Amino acid sequence: MAPPSLRTRSGTTADLLAVAAGVALVGAAALVGRALLADGVDLFLGWPPLLAVWLPHVGPGTPVAVAVAVLVVARGPELAERAGWRPLLAAGYAASAVWTLGLALVDGWTRGVVERLSSDQEYLHDVPRVTDIGAVLRTFDQFILTDQPVHWTTHVGAHPPGVFLFYVVLDRLGLGDGGAAGVVTVLIGASAGIAVAVAVRALSGEDLARRVLPFAVLFPGAVWVGVSADGMFAAVLAWGVALLAVGATGHGGRADGAALAGGVLLGWALYQSYGLVLGGLVALAVVAATRRWRAVGFAALGVGLVVLAFTLAGFWWFTGLERTRVIYAASVAATRPYAYFVWANLAAVAFAVGPAVLAGIRRAAASPRALPLGALLLAAGGLAALLAADLSGLSKAEVERIWLPFGVWLVIPCALLPRVRPWLAAQAAFTLAVNHLLLTVW
Secondary structure: OOHHHHHHOOOHHHHHHHHHHHHHHHHHHHHHHHHHOOOOOOOOOOOOOOEEEOOOOOOOOHHHHHHHHHHHHHHHHHHHHHHHHHHHHHHHHHHHHEEEEEEEEOOHHHHHOHHHHOHHHHHOOOOOOOOOOHHHHHHHHOOOOOOOOOOHHHHHOOOOOHHHHHHHHHHHHHOOOOHHHHHHHHHHHHHHHHHHHHHHHHHHHHHHHHHHHHHHOOOHHHHHHHHHHHHHHHHHHHHHHHHHHHHHHHHHHHHHHHHHHHHHHHHHHHOHHHHHHHHHHHHHHHHHHHHHHHHHHHHHHHHHHHHHHHHOOOOOOOHHHHHHHHHHHHHHHHHHOOHHHHHHHHHHHHHHHHHHHHHHHHHHHHHHHHHHHHHHHHHHHHHHHHHHHHHHHEEEEHHHOOOOHHHHHHHHHHHOOOOOOHHHHHHHHHHHHHHEEEEOOO
């Protein structure tokens, strides 16, 4: 259990007001978004501020998702308090994976899983083009620009080649169809919350990590983790930070190995999405909290090895970024108004984090010292990365999935909420409502 100082029952009214403010923001984004659509502004959104359409529906995943929600709400807090740490992580991961797959299957196997990564805009579309991985890396940036007869499809060209290579390898392993690749993507993405708990434990103790874990399991962003590559990005970044935290708070060769492995994952994250460079703010939270320069050195070595490998293979990250900015400027982003999305993006994020996170952030902002420094810095790093991405204007809409790598860290302040089960129930009910009332693209 969290210390009594973390579980003060005062401030419930303020918590509810924070949630109400979030609801008001969503309502404003919906109303203004519809007005813009009516005026002919091409937002490319069916249900502002989300890339979704209103379509109440149920599916084979409905009973699965409901059952997981009921079990986690009813038994999760008790299990988090009493179970051994490793069995707890295993149970948490299993619940998160089944929860995420269940939510995806609300849309059905074909629409909810198979087609998510196999459309003509997605990664699997270009996998058959690859006959020589070395040649792909050497020439990858030559096919990013879309004003030429032969170019990468939207998601391949708009990202560094690391994520594409992942799906190429899956194909070589016989897991390249939409169903298998979708399930693998979910199984990786579902571990992000577990990594958050591991990082919190390393920096701020096991009691706090146990309190965070149930909220990480019922993370509303699971709607988009199943199935989008951004959910996988969230897990890679989270495990990179977690291993760095373990390395920075441990001793000996195992700690050095953890820091090195964390650096490799952080480096790999850079080659999954250009925007994940902002994930460095979360990693810096570990550095600021521990000031363990030996671990920093091993992590930097890990990052450097990945960068060196891609560079020697022929892909220069900055060239890819420059050309991606060109295609971004020529895409639908050109018609999406910054003045709307700079605040409507935050409304979209509210769908991915849920009401409990809004209340938790309110408590952390009101009493920053209520959270141990390490946990506070991790959450602040995620929030800072999210806000920096927002202000940059390089993500206008679709951030409910794009910012999953940052949003998952915002579950940490939920440890400050005094009544765990009602807030867990609110998260679960909110997530189920979103998934059953809206048909999301991812």
